[in-house]
Amino acid sequence: MIAEIIFTGTELLLGQILNTNAQYMQQELSAMGIDLYYQVTVGDNLQRCAAAIRQASKRADLIIICGGLGPTEDDISREALAEALQLQLVQDPFALTVVTRFFKERGVPVSNNNYKQALVPQGGIAVDNPVGTAPGIILEKEGKIYILVPGPPPEFAKMVREKIIPYLLGKMTERSGLIMSRVLKFCGIGEASMDEKLSDLLKSCNPTVAPTAKFAEVHLRITAKAKGPEQAQKMIDDMEAKVRERLGSYIYGTDTETLPSVVISLISQKKMTLSVIEDFTGGQLAYQLSSAKGSDGVFKSGLVVTDLKAVELLKRCNWGSLPADLKQRAEYLATAVREKFESDIGVAVTILKDRGQGQAQTSHKFVMAADVNGVTMSREMLLWGDRDDAAQRATTVTLMLIWRYLEHGIKF
Template sequence: MICEIIFTGTELLLGQIVNTNAQLIQQELSALGVNLYYQVTVGDNLQRCAAAIKQAAGRADLIIVGGGLGPTEDDISREALAGALRLDLVQDDQALKVVRRYFDRRGIPVTSNNLKQALVPAGGWAVDNPIGTAPGIILEQAGKTYILVPGPPIEFNMMIRDQIIPYLRGKLADEVGIIKSRVLKFCGIGESLLDDKLSDLLKSANPTVAPTAKFSEVHLRITAKARQASLAEEMIDNMESEIRERLGSYIFGVDDETLPGAVTRILLEQGKTVAVAENFTGGQLAYKLSFADGAEYTFIAGLIARDYRRLQEKACLMSGDIPQKAEARAGRIASLVGKQFGADIGMAVAVEPGEKADAAVQEYNLYIAADCNGRLMLKKVLWSGEREAITRRAAAVALVFLWRYLKHGIPF
């Protein structure tokens, strides 16, 4: 079965809100084995919304519309569906009960504009909304299934999970397969090199293998479709084994596992602790290391200052002068912070402007250092771009270096 999703709302097109509904419905449809080929966003315009529904009906069996079921004039999804299919809007008794129940429970009268929420295209039926005034709508016509769901995330999520998915599961039980996915997470390898090493596997049709670059990580999604969940899992297992045989040394986690979590897990296994000092990344490295599960046993302290001299003046790093040059400073601070707090590993991030610091695109020389029980390691990285993005990337890369050292003994 092929599905197309239409999200309505001019605020989505303007970027005023983030469409969190999309991920939920994508995941739920995937688990059902429904193929989602297109996802469209359209503004609050009756003609354009109706045109989007007609277009979707020309290339999909299941059309889901999210949003546009409220009581105001710019809520036009039900009108657009009726117009696209040339159907009249009629009052539905179940929809009217949903609307009235919301107001009756609160002891307030139903407003006239809310009554339009009880309208349903002829031949369709209402879907209960226990927490809002907007009933959902299901309509089947000419071999197509149309489903309208209210846009507010709490209502959207509840209706999708509690009513729409069970409806689809029952309706499509004999047609759909099961789609399962697993994400392998890599660090220390770029997307282009990974693509080169796995080029033949990336051409696989079932299971499919697709990479996505994320800052200092590359995520590889393996997706398999089969009639039974166990068969899909077996296909994924076999593909994962092949990938691990080629690039297993770069894999730090699976699915929801994070790089800070992987680093913390190794620190726990090795019985080591870490302290950090940062004068560029604004404490982002400390934040990542301090919030992972088990961090209470591995993360000792973090010192953050915009000016490195404050680390010496205010943070008790008084064992000698801190060098002005960023390269020497990073190593010195890494050693001092580890010693100051009695950590097995002291880490530091330092920066100095690059040659293009005064240009439209700023350039930075980043120095990431670690003192691991007396073994001092230092890595220089040159980056260009906006400061905020580079600070986040620097903290992520520092974790990559630390993970590679802890996991494989690879020095910075």
């Protein structure tokens, strides 16, 4: 199946808002094995939007129109679809229920212009929207599938996830059998390097293998089409085995697993405990570890400081003065926090202060250190970007280094 996505809204063309819906939709289509060849953005103009729909219908089987289902005059997606396909707009009883329900639940009268949202091109099916007033629309005509979904991200994501994806999976099962997928999660390797090492596998048609760059991670989705679950499962297993043979040391988990949860699981399996001290990441490391399933009894404590001199106030720890050298300081703190909280593992995250450049600083000298039952190691890195971006990346890098040591014995 070939898809084309049309995003409507002059605000998108003007760059006034970030189109996060695009990435979400792209990833979901890829996960289902649906090819996306074109993506179009068009302003709030009826004729241009209708022309974009007609053009898409000539080169795609599935046309998804995002946005333009609101109650105002510049919301023209349903009108554009009717215009493109030469269909009448009719009031749909279920769509009217969706629109009026939103107002009734809040005890406010329905605005006259909201009734426009209950209109559906003749032959279309209204799709429920439990968090907004704009029903979605599904219309099949002459072998093509047209889908309209609302633009606000919370409404868009919920409708796509709960209504549109199940509908499309049903259609694809009718056409080509069962579709299954698995996501392999990588850390410590970039997308370009992965592409180079897996270039032949990425050209596979069934199962398809598609990488997606995440923040400081790369995810690889394997999707198989088959007549039954056993066949699809075997296809995925065989492809995963090939990927692991080449890059297994970078794979930390699959599907819903996260890096913090895998780290906590490893520490738990080894019957160990962990404490951290953070100067720079602002508690992000402690939050991610403490939020992971199974962290109770594993993650013992986290200290967050904005000025390392504050550490010296903890005289009862008998830690003494902090070393001036950045790496020595980080190692010292990792040992100190391990000993203070009687943990098996102590981790410290710190940076060289920015000398007054503050939030606008473009690079940060970052050091992560760990003390694992007296074995001390550290890693110095240069992180680029503003402070918030660098702090998030430092958190992920720290978790990655801990995972690689615990899983593969790779020191840093």
